Amino acid sequence: GAVVSQHPSRVICKSGTSVKIECRSLDFQATTMFWYRQFPKKSLMLMATSNEGSKATYEQGVEKDKFLINHASLTLSTLTVTSAHPEDSSFYICSATLDVYEQYFGPGTRLTVT
Amino acid sequence: ILNVEQSPQSLHVQEGDSTNFTCSFPSSNFYALHWYRWETAKSPEALFVMTLNGDEKKKGRISATLNTKEGYSYLYIKGSQPEDSATYLCAPSGGNKLVFGAGTILRVKS
Numbered sequence: 001g002a003v004v005s006q007h008p009s010r011v012i013c014k015s016g017t018s019v020k021i022e023c024r025s026l027d028f029q030a031t032t033m034f035w036y037r038q039f040p041k042k043s044l045m046l047m048a049t050s051n052e053g054s055k056a057t058y059e060q061g062v063e064k065d066k067f068l069i070n071h072a073s074l075t076l077s078t079l080t081v082t083s084a085h086p087e088d089s090s091f092y093i094c095s096a097t098l099d100v101y102e103q104y105f106g107p108g109t110r111l112t113v114t
Numbered sequence: 115i116l117n118v119e120q121s122p123q124s125l126h127v128q129e130g131d132s133t134n135f136t137c138s139f140p141s142s143n144f145y146a147l148h149w150y151r152w153e154t155a156k157s158p159e160a161l162f163v164m165t166l167n168g169d170e171k172k173k174g175r176i177s178a179t180l181n182t183k184e185g186y187s188y189l190y191i192k193g194s195q196p197e198d199s200a201t202y203l204c205a206p207s208g209g210n211k212l213v214f215g216a217g218t219i220l221r222v223k224s
Contacts, residue, residue, distance in 0.1 A: 004157065032210065043118070043214040044203070093158075100210045101146060101165075105158040 003027055004096050006106035013084055013113055021079045021109045023094030029074035030096035034103065035067075038091040047092075050077045084113040120204055120215035127194050128223055134190045135218040137204030141185035148212060149178055149189055150203040158203060161189075194222040 003026040013019050023033055032051055036044040048058045048069050056069035066088075068080040077096075081088050093108035119138045127133050137147070146165045150158040162171040167182040175192045191198055199222050205212035 034211075036214075041216070043216040044212075046211060046213070049211070097210060101163045102160060103148070103210075103212060104160070105150075107155065107157045 002098065002102070002104040004094065004104045004106040006094055006109050008109060009107060010110045011112070013111070015085055015113055016083055018080055018082045019084055019111060021081075021092055021094075021111075023077045023079070023096070023106050025075045025096040025104070028096070028098055030098070031074065032097045033071060033077040034095045034097075035069060035077075035079050036093045036095070038093065038108075044093065047079075081111065084111070086113045089113045118204065118206060118213050118215040120202075120218050122218060123216070124219040124221070126221045126223065129195060131194050131222075132190070132192045133194055133220065134188050135202055135220075137187045137189070137206075137215055139185050139187075139204075139206040139213075139215075141182055143208040144182050144185075144206060145209055146207050147180055147182075147187050148205045148207065149187070150205065152201045152203055152217070153199075161202075191220070194220070196222045196224045198222050 005024045007022045035047045037047050038044050047062045048056045050056045050069050050071040052071045052074050058064045071077040089112050095103040095105045097103050121136050148163050149161040152158040162178045164180040169180040171178050178189045180187045201217040201219050203217045205214045
């Protein structure tokens with residue numbers, strides 16, 4: 001149990017376009033989902049906390065207008081990278097929680113902006 | 115919680131060797147310590163969640179200990195196997211937000 005999927009696994013887009021990444025909890029309802037970003041050879045950095053039915057809470061330094069997060073249901077959160085630039089190229093990964101102790105991760109999305 | 119450090123950064127061992135990694139974190143505002151195992155192209159897999167000072171947890175050949183007073187946790191793997199090859203991440207939390215270390219990359223040669 002506790003499976004989280006992400007789609008797409010890889011995406012290449014042109015500079016200036018927007019890209020949407022989906023995160024789904026497949027076999028449980030998640031009131032809270034998290035979005036992380038990993039820079040090369042660095043740790044996972046929390047970008048934002050997403051709660052169903054309310055606005056996401058962004059970490060310091062993360063532009064909320066650049067990274068739009070929608071958590072429309074208890075099983076789906078989306079991250080949209082708007083007007084993507086090459087510096088947005090990164091590995092994005094989501095997690096979903098059952099309770100305060102357990103976070104279950106998706107497999108991640110590799111974004112390349114050309 | 116800031117400044118989570120994991121050592122070593124990478125480790126190459128022979129099949130059958132036992133090994134251990136360290137996770138250091140500030141002891142203030144501590145809530146829980148998570149260990150994850152992350153294989154390439156897969157989702158990070160939760161190994162342990164520990165909350166109390168002195169906690170010890172075991173899962174097969176893998177075990178972990180926690181010292182919240184001095185701010186460190188050890189992960190041990192007994193008799194490493196090639197399938198143990200992965201990146202091992204630790205993440206202390208001060209609530210439901212995890213702060214990840216950069217991980218220890220383990221490669222086990224057969």
